[in-house]
Amino acid sequence: MPDSGTHDTREKPTRAYVIHPDLGNSRTRRSPEHALEEAVALAHALPAIEVVGAEVVRLRTPNPGHLFGTGKLDELSARLKETEAKLVLVDGPVSPVQQRNLEKAWNVKLLDRTGLILEIFADRARTREGVLQVELAALSYQRTRLVRAWTHLERQRGGLGFVGGPGETQIEADRRAIDEQMTRLRRQLERVVKTRTLHRAARAKVPYPIVALVGYTNAGKSTLFNRMTGADVLAKDMLFATLDPTMRAISLPSADGGGSGRRIILSDTVGFISDLPHELVAAFRATLEEVLEADLILHVRDISHPETEEQASDVGEILDGLGVAEDVALIEVWNKIDALRPDIRAALIATDARRPDVVSVSALTGEGMDNLIRAIDQRLAEVLDEPRRAFTLDLGFAQGRERAWLFDAGVVEREAETDAGHRLHLLWTDRQRGAFRNRFPDAGLPPLPGEDDPTA
Structure with missing residues (x-):
């Protein structure tokens, strides 16, 4: 075929072979087959990689120099040549010496699990x-x-003129x-x-409780976040689709939608994963500060995943490592019930009806969302221990900022116009009332018994 004069300048993806070393460790919760499946999914999270093969390699004892024994080393070398792989992804730790020797023996580049996750994070x-x-x-x-x-x-x-090694x-x-x-x-x-x-600190002046979404990567946190906020955060069937945290201030739907109209800040966070590299746990501690400061944590689980219990345990361990208190308010959101058989879905819904800390939903279809909103509202009321009190406040026409703050806080039940301005019928907590007085000390709001007067 004659040359058309045009060339495809796009780089071809790197052909990669994925290996999960199975050490037969009885302490490991995961089956090696599911671990390999997750490792392949990690590889697919990088668009520059094309997975051309994957396998579980069972090891009795890791070889200190090459990780694998001589026979397995030759067998894998033949497999790499057959698939023309230029990159090997080892789903586990590989020492610097092992990495150097394997790259030399196979004439490929090699990344261990930590290196691959770092590559994904750098890309995202x-x-x-x-x-x-x-x-x-x-x-x-x-x-x-x-x-x-x-x-x-x-x-x-x-x-380049360098002498010696x-x-x-x-x-x-x-x-x-x-x-x-x-x-x-x-x-x-x-x-x-x-x-x-x-x-x-600026947000703290606005009395909005923080609700943080956490969960294993690809559990559906971003889809749930989008469903609740109307945002357009990237939500894909891909590990680590969300990396940078996203926050939105929203009002929970009013009574007909299952909520009270309470304003909250909803935070979507990076997904957790088993064997999260300790370098990332330390480096991303600041990013996860919103979780540490949350009034309520929603632990989103992919309830359709065959190892959902193991994933939940991994998330719990990471939360413990971050220093999240054991008594923090937490609701388990059993997501992706749309992917279950009808009989299993019905059984789960019956289970969560008996457990106030569990709600079954489908963030994709919206099923169960009203129940989740009610659960969030109820739990926040318990956590914050804040009864809502009725109050009538008169504001002048010039007090537009004060009026806007009250509407943004979701505490206005109804409003009537008067000759002098606006009469607002409020339903708010003492915390919201105190925040309003601190923000607008000249609004004429009298202090509660025992409350300091900001104008004094």
């Missing part, structure tokens, strides 16, 4: 804070792998360079965190 981060945190986590990871890195650099720099001196110099860069990143992150702290 969009906010300034997210980018900085990924860079910090990646540097922390790379710092431990200088042996492998400098073996590669020795080959790459052969024609990398040597201990060069590795130490590189380690210092990484430490200096990490220090710079931490300083930049501190400035970003200070800005976010100011934003959080």
